[in-house]
Amino acid sequence: MLNIIPLPAFTDNYIWLIKHSNSQDVYVVDPGDANVVIDYLNAHQLTLAGILITHHHIDHTGGILALKSFSEQHSAQAVLPVYGPASENINGVNHPINNERSMILKTLNIKVTIFTIPGHTLGHIAYLMDDNLFCGDTLFSGGCGRLFEGSPEQMHTSLTQLSQLPTETKVFCTHEYTLANLTFASEVEPDNNDLYAYKEQVSQLRLNNQPSLPSSIGMERKINPFLRCEQDTIQRAIRQHFQHPSHDNRSTFALLRQWKDNF
Template structure:
């Protein structure tokens, strides 16, 4: 059994660490900072085997160089479309590729999910999704490079994964996202209940993540843009128009 731990970094990032009880190796996802990863490895008594990178932003890649100094044989796997922007990749992958990691008896499917950045990818292995800054709990990433149409297609693709898929996104934005979600759908009782649940977790200094695809389909307005009632409420007649309006509204929203 794999155990996935959140390594806090910066103000609100999570670097995800995948370990197995009887395995000396560890895999990390989007290490924007090396120091907390090195501390985690020392405490856990693990060696860094592989790094997965979802996109080129520095808060997801900034620790690569230092980690490679400490672990020269580490695999660094990331998006081929952004390879010129990511120093230290040892393997460039694209949509549809399968990453085989025999050291963990795991394999991941690579999914292209452009929107936040043009070359953004996600990694999926049955019941586990590392999705970077594409899908957040109750939210989605800002459109720094891609178009609303690209992001909406990416979110629909993630929405099609099984409901029990554990979603490991990389920022603790959940409570702020839920405030916006409830401004969009104030009568969504599931979102109201989920907000209370997440408030309790944060009061205990626990992550609100992972979430699941099933939960997000019920409480995340950005996954619900083809809901007729939501379109009527926001005076839009198609999903892309509503998504575009909501993403622009979120950019202006003060929680």
């Protein structure tokens, strides 16, 4: 069984640490800060077996080189494997992922499914292990990443792909943006009762300084406006806000993202 531990970094990032219950070898996802990871490894006598990167932004990649040299000094492993999208220029990635749809992480003895999900960046990928989805800055709880490189169409397609995963799939995104996202979601869908119940639950967690994550695909389908562009409530809100006759899910998505950018 996998244990997944959040290591808070910077102001609102989580570096996800993945550990098999019967092994001391671990992987980390998107280590923007090496020291956060090294401190945890030392405190719990764990060995870093590899790194998974979703996209090139520095708050996801800034710790790679320091972790490689730390690992190569402190473990028997000659070279630390670092997986990441081949199409993005990321210093330290030595297992570039091109069009592979899956791979085996031997240390965890687990199959990883890989999704290509452009939008936030053009090469952004996600990793699925069992029912745990590591989706970087693409799908957030209650929201989605900004479109720095891709088009609204690309992001909509990427989010649609993720939303079709089984409802129990756990969503491990990189940022604790949930409450702010839910404030926007409530503006768009003021009559969504699932949204209010979830917001209450998340508020309690945050009051106790607990992560709001992971979320689940089932929950996101109920409360995340960016996964609900086909809903009448969302389309009506877009028409009212923009005085615009939005006519399909994609244009609804594009306008929704524009609304959030200016919220």
